[in-house]
Amino acid sequence: MNAIELRGLTKSYQSFQLGPLDLTLPMGTILGLVGENGAGKSTTLKSILDLIRPDAGSVTVLGQTVPDAYPSLKEEIGVVLDELAIPGFLDAREVGKLMASAYSNWDEQVYQSYLAKLDLPSNKKYKDFSRGMKMKLALAAALSHHARLLILDEATSGLDPMVRQEILDILYDFCDEEHAILLSSHIVSDLEKICDYIAFLHKGRLVLVEEKDRLLERFGLLKCSEADLAALDPSAVLAKRVHHYGVEALVERDRMPAGLTVDAVNLEELIILLAKEK
Template sequence: MLKIDKLKKQYKNFTLNCSMEVKEGMITGFVGPNGSGKSTTLKAVLGLIYIDGGDIQIFGKNVKDIKPEDKEQIGVVLSDSGFSRYLTVKDIKDILKNTYEAFDEQLFTNYIEKYQLPTDKKLEQFSVGMKAKLKLITAICHKAKLLILDEPTAGLDVMARNEMLDMLRDYMEEDEERSILVSSHISTDLETLCDNIYMINEGNIILHEETDRLLSNYAILKVDEEQSKTLDPQYIIKMKKESYGYACLTDQKQFYLENYPKIVVEKGTIDQIITLMIQGV
């Protein structure tokens, strides 16, 4: 569906070197700290910035060869873009009707009514959550095969986030050939939504793993100075000094449970894994 091979983008104080793939029928998460390269990668995929090297393919075609009819198959939500604040939902519906041949007006209307978005008020009167829902609705209502979402739930409360995640699940259930690439700093969203996750830091992919395996096999070992000296290091990915001793990241939780019954083995959250991957040695 989407394949990025050795993508390079050079700025004055930042270099992006990224390879990743979004497979058909999959939801792929993209995580990392602010400034790590997530938005730069997505903008490169969409042709919004020039790249300095590498190859990007969408639907099996080089991104440079993507035609207007191919672009209609892509739904986009960017964190730093949106509609004019002077437009209404009715205005946006008319724009979409004249932009996308496959625009599903009934589906659009159903979502607007379901989430109680006013059709006659200007967007400047919308809350943050209302604007976020509208952006996602516009992305999925023209039967896109690929969704590219940059922080779609940022700044939303728990209820609003859950509603948007439900919308994405409904989108995927309607067609098994669809795919989503979603960046987010809210790890709990990705844990329940994504099939696999890429982690990026300072422009480089530092980890790619299936979400189920990330949550079941990865763990944080908490050991004191003495325990650290006897710990088998072969399955330790990263280690970080803490006040009590060391926090160690492993992808072989069962090995340490069976062989080191006295050490503390905690299930690692995505946030903890990101922190250890970046700050550990």
């Protein structure tokens, strides 16, 4: 079963259009939705969660059509959004009580264990938390009602490397055959660490969706002169960056002539080059 299926998802605003978007998140995998600010990542996530209404297309979550399956289906979804909306006057204990009254499968023991594991005080007000603590609390709440799908929007942005790693470790442990994660971020290095699939969204369009490992195998970085580049099949060259000493090009490894050295490319370089070209 797929955790999420988007088919022809479209949403238009005055100066921005998302889609049409086709995207699948298989169960048991982590999909990283990457893109620059304003690329449409949050709009996509909000469409999935029915916080905004798409103009066209269909959204299926855990095999059920939404928004018809909401609100009961939200029992199965844990969400951490960038724009946190937990009232500042609540402490972690009260947040737990609030969640317990909303989720039928809320597990107070799991919540308390996450508070202890993430070193979160239960009697400190949310507004006095640091950004890292706020994110950790939101994550603890999202993981304490036995959700099968986690949706996170910029959950690691603005956090120090240690907290980011802590969060990534928890997400990595969460994802097994019965669970899935959709994680949007513009911190590509975080996505590279844990994602199975990468979807690159640029100016509202899905530029690529592929298995991360295959993506890194398929593409490489060719450093050569402009004349050498001109001799190559243009369709095998996805993007290029011209320097005063030559050209750096993102190419399809398999389609390069023998004898050329193609270096490995990391996800961040790949995304930056693609974004620049598009």
